[in-house]
Amino acid sequence: MALALARPASAPPETPSSTPAPAPLLTVERLSLSRGEKLILDEVSFTLKRGATLGLVGESGAGKSTIALALIGLLQKPQVGLEGTMALDGSANLVDATEKDWLKLRGRRVSMIFQDASSALNPCFTVGSQLTSPLRRLLGMGAKEARGRAIDLLESVGLNDAASRLDAYPHQLSGGMQQRVMIAIALATNPELLLADEPTSALDVTIQAQIVRLILDETRKRGASCIFVLHDLALASQACDEIVVLYGGQVMEAGPSDVLLAEPLHPYTRGLKACVLELDTDELVPLPSGAPSFASKTPGCRFAPRCGNALPKCVDEKPPLETVRGRKLACWNPAA
Amino acid sequence: MSMPSELFRLLDVEKAYDVGRKGGLFASGPRRRLAALDGVRLSLKAGESVAIVGESGSGKTTLLRVLLGLTSPSDGRALYREKDITLLQGEDRDRFCREVAMIYQDARGSLNPRMSILDLVAEPLDHHGLCKPSERRDRVAALLSRVGLPPEMMERYTSALSGGQVRRVAIARALASSPAVLVADEAVSGLDVSTQAQLLKLLRDLQREMGVSLLFITHDLGVAAYLCERIAVMYLGRIVETGLTKDVLSAPAHPYTRALLNAAPKFFEPIAEPLGGEIPSPIDLPPGCRFAGRCPEARDDCRASDPELVAGAPNREFACLHPLIGEPAFA
Structure with missing residues (x-):
């Protein structure tokens, strides 16, 4: 059975969304992902508006990249267990999509920028051949047209001397330039959703600012939405409209970044924020160490063992994600 | 001359690499030089903490290799307790090795995966003959608890440890020989903020309680501000500004x-x-200030003359023809 995957022409599917405004571009509802006995994502829910930027934040092991990989169909059934809903505007539930379905989406409606550009680009092919490949394969352009378009794309991501860069191999470019090439490849087909998995963590701070701005400017220009996977809360507050804080595959707190980060309510968000160094930070209050358990039988909140506010109830029963003070919060005992 | 409290002194250290002729091995062009360090002056006093910041390619790691005696400067002198680091011999060299400890960026890669944590942390003790075999376990247990690891961990191997724990082992190993100087290369980069915060707190406590000097290489100004009293900003092989961290970062x-x-x-x-x-590439730099090409403030004279690092204010040195001092911060 083929799934409906086209860009929305017909009526979008019913989505239980709390916002009355136009249908969100992406709806993720109670998405769970398991590998064998391990439950990697535990009922993750969030929505993304068209043209908005969402940040997935949390420590390593929180499931941030896993969500991104699931959203671009690189983690599918039956390799992993998937339950719940993830749907692009106008598409069917992508939890059930097969590789054949994903081929119609991946690179067309959804594309991805990976963390390490030097290993995501193929060292054996020139920048030009990697950049024209989506144009030719997915958009059906001829060689000459694709080359012209590729030059435009490289110029739009700020590479000067674009025509000669097309014949360069990735190793001839600096890390920042490689990341720019990858952004150009991801944007080549004008996707509606761009996934950026820690796009700047391998780069210098000055280049990081350039790249984040570039991604924001280019997605905005195209009316596309963007999901950033980040671990830097300060950067998330600058780059993202909405933030989803994850721990151990569970959503702890989610909401508009200005509301959420100005006054975080979840003890985990507070702890994370207290770990961020600013120039005038004099005292750091680190979170206690610990790593989440992914055992599927954990009934309660996975952050409970590290939480200073934990109640006996936290270990036994999972708190529901409820709207509190302008954001969604999953906590039995939030900070006052 | 200088005060005896200075541990390290770098006097106009240069390190240039010959990178062959333009156009390849058989081309006839002039030989090209890559100046990884180009006249670096720096000192580190006992008990002091200095951060070295800059982008990749600014020469931070080459500077560190010179300090550790792994690379000899092609010009200028690098001194430890007023003796040339590359010429240290006998007792002086042993003392240098005992007193200067390094925490590497890739902590896991710097620790032998086939040695237990006990052997890894005890290796400096054994090498320098710092403790009796009967005290070995107790010393290691004390070191591990100092860095916040349970002593039971000494029987384990690095493969069983998390990234943050491995970094703690690397710190314990560096502390084993009771060093006078800890040199750390991006020791907290690539970690989660929570783990990073724990390690930074640990390093600052160690530095304050044990009075070790700290030379910390980082690209994160927040880390520099938290950990170090003094800062040296590097760009293309040269220190372009140095002073007290709070002064430099506020103005x-x-x-x-x-x-x-x-x-x-x-x-x-x-x-x-x-x-x-x-x-830019450090090969065959153009004349003038090396930052002029990217500098929003650059004027004509910046492209003609190369500014030296000079004292521009109390406790402050910078290499700029048109410094910003006097302007409000974050302008």
Whole structure:
């Protein structure tokens, strides 16, 4: 059975969304992902508006990249267990999509920028051949047209001397330039959703600012939405409209970044924020160490063992994600 | 001359590499030089903490190799307790090895996966003959608990440890020989903020309680501000600004320092106009200030004459013809 995957022409599917405004571009509802006995994502829910930027934040092991990989169909059934809903505007539930379905989406409606550009680009092919490949394969352009378009794309991501860069191999470019090439490849087909998995963590701070701005400017220009996977809360507050804080595959707190980060309510968000160094930070209050358990039988909140506010109830029963003070919060005992 | 309290002194250290002729092995062009370090002056006093910041390619790691005696400068002198580091011999060399400890960026890669934590942490003790075999376990247990690891962990191997724990083992190993100086190369980069915060707190406590000097290489100004009293900002093989960290970061004099400061993410502020371009190749630099090509303040004389690092204010040195001092911070 083929799934409906086209860009929305017909009526979008019913989505239980709390916002009355136009249908969100992406709806993720109670998405769970398991590998064998391990439950990697535990009922993750969030929505993304068209043209908005969402940040997935949390420590390593929180499931941030896993969500991104699931959203671009690189983690599918039956390799992993998937339950719940993830749907692009106008598409069917992508939890059930097969590789054949994903081929119609991946690179067309959804594309991805990976963390390490030097290993995501193929060292054996020139920048030009990697950049024209989506144009030719997915958009059906001829060689000459694709080359012209590729030059435009490289110029739009700020590479000067674009025509000669097309014949360069990735190793001839600096890390920042490689990341720019990858952004150009991801944007080549004008996707509606761009996934950026820690796009700047391998780069210098000055280049990081350039790249984040570039991604924001280019997605905005195209009316596309963007999901950033980040671990830097300060950067998330600058780059993202909405933030989803994850721990151990569970959503702890989610909401508009200005509301959420100005006054975080979840003890985990507070702890994370207290770990961020600013120039005038004099005292750091680190979170206690610990790593989440992914055992599927954990009934309660996975952050409970590290939480200073934990109640006996936290270990036994999972708190529901409820709207509190302008954001969604999953906590039995939030900070006052 | 200088005060005896200075542990390290670098006097106009240069390190240039010959990178062959333009056009390949058989081309006839002039030989080209890559100046990884180009006249670096730096001193580290006992008990002091100094951060070295700059983008990749600014020469931070070469500077560190010179300090550790792994690379000899091609010009200038690198001194440890007033003796040339590369010429240290016998007792002086042993003392240098015992007193200067290194924490590497890739902590896991710096620790032998086939040695237990006990052997890894005890290796400096054994090498320098610092404890009796009967005290070995107790010493290691004390070191491990000092860095916040349970002593039971000494029977384990690094493969069983998390990234943060491995870094703690690397710190314990560096502390084993009771060093006078800890040299750390990006010791907290690539970690989760929570783990990073724990390690930074640990390093600051160690530095304050044990009085060790700390030379910390980082690209994160927040880390530099938290950990170090003094800061040296490097660009293309040269220190462009140095001074007390709080002074430098509250009122940068060099446009490059300001650019680094602006680029650091800050809560709720719009992303600052980034510094254009990238760090240029250090091969055959043009005349004039090496930052002129990216500098928003550059004027004609910047492209003609190369500014020296000079004292521009109390406790402050910078290499800029048109410094920003006097301007409000974050302008």
